[in-house]
Amino acid sequence: MPPTSSREDTIHSEAFLSALMRRQLRLSIGCALAFLVALLGLPLANYFAPGFMAMRVGGFTLTWLILGVLFFPYVWIISGYFIKRSLKLEADEAKEVMGK
């Protein structure tokens, strides 16, 4: 089926592009914040609460446990969430346009 002119107009309209970019950027920034808070917050915690972060948990210091082990699953959760959401976002956008 050749694309209808109204669909073409929608795709190439300014409103479509800015809505597209805004939605994607919002999702990306949201996920980035969740991870930056942990990544940039840990040095601050080490700096201001060294005693607490040196607490022993199963032989590890708390800060070693977080950085050496727990950080990796945390990153997996964020990326899993992002991939799920962004695939859904793309499917919605495509459906929205194709429906016209």
Added chain:
Amino acid sequence: MNTLASPLAFLGGVDPWIFIFSFVTVAITIWMGFRSAKTSKSAGDFFVAGRSVSVGWNASAISGEYLSAASFMGIAGMVMAVGYDALWYPVCYACGYLFLLLFIAGPLRRFGAYTIPDFAEGRYDSPVFRKIAVVFVLFIGLFYTLPQMKGAGTTLAYIFQAVDLRGGWLEFLAPHNDAGAAIAGLPYWVGVAVVGVVITLNVALGGMKGITLVQAMQYWMKMFAISVPVFVLMAVFGGYGTNLQSNFAPGERPAAVAPAVNEAVPTVNQRQALPAKAPADEAWVSPFGPLTTKAAKAAHLSPEETKPLSLLYTYSLIIALVCGTAGLPHILVRFYTNPDGVAAKRTTMWVMILIGVFYVFPPVIGVIGRNFLPELYNGLGAKGTDKIVLELPTLIRAKYGVMGSVLSGIACAGAFAAFMSTFSGLLVSMTGALAHDVYGRMLRPQSTPEQRMRMFKFAAIGIGAVSVGLGACVEPLEINFMVGQAFAIAAASYFPLLFMSVWWRGMTMKGAATGMLTGGILALLSAALTNASNLALDKGPMGKIFASFAPMNDFWSHHPLLRILCEQPAIWTVPLAIGLMIVISKATSKDVPKDIRMKMLVLHAPEQLGLKNEYIQEHQAGAGH
């Protein structure tokens, strides 16, 4: 023999297990290279593996490429040498990938360019910008190649340390001591040459498609080679936490340790005494240890003055590693090998899991190494903590005989897999830049695909030779440190370019080029200055060459802040590059490409809409090929 009178010495030769495992790794790599040479036929196969690599293969291949010598040997060595602060390396290597996924991977894949220089030209309609981007691909690639080469040299010299070349016709090959006399062992550069030749052959034969299978296999080899020794070592010497427990944090005294844990695993009490050169427990196990306070310590600052500086160092390191990952050309080029954008995203998820699991292991080796092999603190670089991954399994040999040799052999095979797979990725991306961008687009735009493929092979050989030559010169530098600097350069050049080009439509070519070049060159100068002043302290021939930089070290000791900003420049170069991009783009806003809305649409619209094809047809019709 050096001070490490390892069991190799009384065996009177090379440990056969280590030799067999390493030899098999190299042999399989060569065999797979020849085999894949038969299936790699088209130019597409050579440059982007025909864009048809499945998610599983591609994720393993990216991970294999990503886990370099720095990951396999450097992290364990660095954790052992400096403790907690080194943990930022594996964490940021993994987190950087998340950044790539969130902001860059999807749009770049949708844009459908062949290489980064393709993207640069396509986004800004500027052939000049393509040239600039090519130079940077080659440059960052070479910088990142050096530590891989050092890993190769170190490992081979380690495996053949019992070889004695003296007295025979091969005596000219034997390494020399400070006094200039020949000593036993294999010289460092032999390993560099062997790995360089093997991989160059592989890449020249099979291109991208050829190395994809090799790299995927090498990931699993590395995973096996790091996890099996760790599990065996933990069974013998006690767990991760138990070994960490014997390093007392500030305020803790030996008596304060929970006795139950020590009773359960008595081996922890048999910890070896630390030599004087090793950092003290407190500094080692806590944040802001020897790595981040080195410059301040050299300036004899008080602890209160030191702490803010080491916080600054930590942040700069994090920025360099996270943004640098998102800008390494050999990682980015792999996104083009996925069949579509959904596959590209799934691939990234798997890469995160594969590399995340891997990165838990190397620090364990560093921690156990500190307790049970502390004599490595007395050695430097290749003879010191950098070889802990290879050396630690030999401790098992005393207890379990041949089992220890097998473990050691597995670790050596993993090390070989590590620097071979990363070097193949770098070689492909640099060769692709030369053959596709320089030859195919600039010098001979009318060349046939066959000619470009032949050029690919010549370029691979040329760059392979240059890499071997440079790699032979970097023996005194620390592996992980060199990698960190390659990341700092990528962070200040490619990352701002990609991030801003994808998300801000106001970018102009002039803005992008100015920001990228200024950021990248300043980061490079900082890295070069730091390296030169480090090399000036070397006792070997490098020290003589760089002797004129020795006064720099006096300067550093008076200006620790400047030293930190020079050693870890990302904290000022990344914002500077982005700032310049914005300012210059605003000033030249009339140069924004006219079809910018279309370009942005291609970067962001779902692939189901089929815009990419539309764009490419238009573009090709205009370009006339």
